[in-house]
Amino acid sequence: MGHFMLDTLFKLREHGTDVKTEVLAGCTTFLTMAYIIFVNPAILSQTGMDFNAVFVATCLAAALGSAVMGLVANYPIALAPGMGLNAYFTFSVVQGMGVSWQVALGAVFLSGVIFMAVSLFRVREALVNAIPHSLKLSISAGVGLFLAIIALKNAGIVVAHPATLVTLGDVTDPRVLLAVLGFLMILALEYRRVTGGVIIGILGVTVFSVLLGYQRFDGVFALPPSISPTLMQMDIAGALNAGLIGVVFVFFLVDLFDTTGTLVGVSHRAGLLDAQGRLPRLKRALAADSTAIVGGAALGTSSCTAYIESAAGTAVGGRTGLTAVVVAILFLAALWVSPLAGTVPAYATAPALCYVAVLMTRGLAEINWDDLTESAPAVVTALAMPFTFSIADGIAFGFICYAGLKLLAGRWQDLSFAVVVIALLWIARFALF
Template identity: 75%
Template sequence: MQILESFFKLREHGTSVKTEVIAGFTTFLTMAYIILVNPLILSATGMDLNAVFVATCLAAALGTAIMGLVANYPMALAPGMGLNAYFTFSVVKGMGIPWQAALGAVFISGIVFLAVSLFKVREAIVNAIPRSLKFAISAGVGMFLAIIALKDAGVIAAHPATYLTLGNIHNPTTLLAILGFFLIVALEYRKVPGSIIIGILVVTALSIALGLSKFEGIFAPVPSMEPTFMKMDLHAAMSAGLVGVIFVFFFVDLFDTTGTLVGVSHRAGLLDKDGKLPRLKRALLADSVAITAGAIMGTSSTTAYIESAAGTAVGGRTGLTATVVAILFLACLWISPLAKTVPAYATAPALCYVAVLMARGLAEIDWSDLTESAPAVMTALAMPFTFSIADGIAFGFISYAVIKILAGRFADLKPAVVVIAALWIFKLAFFA
């Protein structure tokens, strides 16, 4: 106990070993759904589900352990929701890019993330992006997740005349997915820890009981990671056509991680008197190492999880909380059959709930200024309707720059925004 006290400076942060352990379990329960959802999403690319399951657990454990042991923050990391969907549905299935090349793009984005963190470019990039677009990107990613979830659940279906229409809501699996969403929201409202994973497991259990899916078991030896380990194709990832993909992986993760770190730290009272985050470089190191290591092992980009706030809400203040989460992710390596048992419609409610959380960014937009709100709406709507996070970001930056110029609001435009908008126009014109 004394070693833990000294290493994590528990007394200095007004906490204890017991409190930190409880906080670690709480955070883990709120984000454990990712070990079931991520393999399902990425396996749609042709990647081996068991190998992705192992890569998910290891990437989460590694990033979270570095966050706890090196940065001493109670933040947990795992493959990001939204980024995994972009990897699968936009890059691999949408653009026809092999998953090996997509993993290469993730790896390169991690190297770029590490470079901008070490050379203090991150603050300049983050500060240059308009506030309205930051919130719109978050909301748009949420909508992108929602349309994927609704399709997996069978709530929506393709239609030749109206493009989309109501699915077969008499289908038992669709009804189970809807029930799962209601259950997750109700449990979250009641502040029940682990509400998302509970919802997924309840739908899975009902599905098995009704004979709609097969129970594969719970425990098994750790599967081989060979089908995805070191399979990334860096040569293909560095082709001109994937420059935009690398940019999106980097860009979304940059804001996701920075926003989560600042938001959770603010709630936990970990910011200094100037409102800055001490040891920020170490925290970003955890994320960039996890991204590159995750790509090597076989998973999409890893990022800090806002669910970490659940742990800080019960008193987690140091890296011991994160260390507990990392240990629990490692322990999950022996439950791979459970990941195979869970059907896609059981994880759809979790995606819908995450979409609800991310859509809150729309409330932060300045709706009284049309030159801010119009580009934001374009950003958020373009993502689900073009089925591409990249296209949504492109529409957002281009519309923001053009509208500001035509409105004569030149003072609002920072050079970085104009440069990014111009790069997107060039990319869409010559590499679409």
């Protein structure tokens, strides 16, 4: 009876799959992305947010997004707070601009509302299609490089220097060596296609840290901590302040590319695109993402997005929303491991950030290097993100450079109206705010 219901709800037979395969796929996807329950609180707590409340918000937001994606859109794609977006939230918005985390959550909430509106009225396709392909690729690569510099800083491999700005840290420090070991361990496990290689690497470094006495072990299981320190704390009125319009725009833009790229990429690998290479039920999939962003902001976490790690689940046969629903159930079960999350040190999650950086930087390979008007703005975008310590500034420089270079090179016919408007908006932001 249960199997028949699931088959009807998720159209299992139509997609050539069964309950057992979908459950296995869900477990696989969860293991490849479960690192976020350790990494997200570690990053967001640097804004002054309560670590345990962010841990709960992370699990709940991931469960909400994945469940809606599975039940409404019927895709085997899981959602959780996005890497890169959490770093932008912490380092660029809160620490960089000096706004409170409550206001930053308000900006996330507003970006989710805009995302919802854009998904309902076909503006999204026009927006995504208007952005040059080289900039899309370089934004992804730039976010990867931004994560890399944060990881190197967290691991103590790169430290500040008064003369040279940055320099090599103390490589004889056992914690630095543990971070390097963790990174190599993750790469080796992922190369050998071991399921959950990233989380094994994080937990491996944590175990060594405890055994060597660098970290206190508080156990594994406990009742879920309180979410009240972050629940409904977002300051929407504060986020409507003119200086934060650019921040809302960046949250929206990065998530738009992230989610669209992931949906197309994973669906392409799983053979779920239609004959024209388009995504069926795209509106529903984007509605799931915007629901997770708005819900996540209310719970107390930065923007949620579709996870490319979902490809691990489709690789073992996941084809329907049942895969995503299994991921949602496992994120709810993860609420009971808060002591373990609190034991994981920053230098144990740093290798995971570096691994994500490796995956995200590959986009640079697809850029047309023979056309300087495409390659130069792409390089500017990717390099500006880590060096200005800001995803927003990287996007801004990329658009301004792209529009300016195309005009000066006499290639103005390559420019879409949207690119010119976005470039002018960023120039206005630098000039006025």
